[in-house]
Amino acid sequence: MSRDSEFDCTKCGLCCRCLRDNPAVKGTKLEKWDRGDGVCKHLTEDNLCDIYEDRPLICNVRKQYYAKYADKMSLEQYYEMQDNACEILKKTFAARNKERFGL
Ligand code: SF4
Numbered sequence: 100m101s102r103d104s105e106f107d108c109t110k111c112g113l114c115c116r117c118l119r120d121n122p123a124v125k126g127t128k129l130e131k132w133d134r135g136d137g138v139c140k141h142l143t144e145d146n147l148c149d150i151y152e153d154r155p156l157i158c159n160v161r162k163q164y165y166a167k168y169a170d171k172m173s174l175e176q177y178y179e180m181q182d183n184a185c186e187i188l189k190k191t192f193a194a195r196n197k198e199r200f201g202l
């Protein structure tokens with residue numbers, strides 16, 4: 100997903116590879132950008148976004164905070180919530196790889 104300079108994104112690209120698994124994607128541009136296998140058509144081979152400056156709100160961690168969460172929690176709490184979501188995603192994919200490939 101994002102190369103948000105203030106959110107500690109590891110650029111694993113998983114959030115851009117599991118559009119179908121994310122209920123928040125439904126009805127957004129991202130749903131149409133699914134290239135057919137759950138991967139966003141804007142994800143490059145090196146896990147970057149080829150429309151980074153113009154990526155939608157859902158992909159912009161910081162902007163999304165100010166648009167939707169600023170009145171509900173601090174930026175620090177929001178980043179923590181995002182970090183947890185990334186960790187769940189990473190564990191889910193690790194489990195899937197283990198199941199599929201025995202890795
Ligand atoms: S899953 Fe999280 S760490 Fe990985 S690219 Fe997306 S925002 Fe960054």
Ligand code: SF4
Nearest residue numbers: 115139141142148158
């Ligand atoms: S638009 Fe960019 S940041 Fe958003 S899912 Fe696609 S590749 Fe990832």
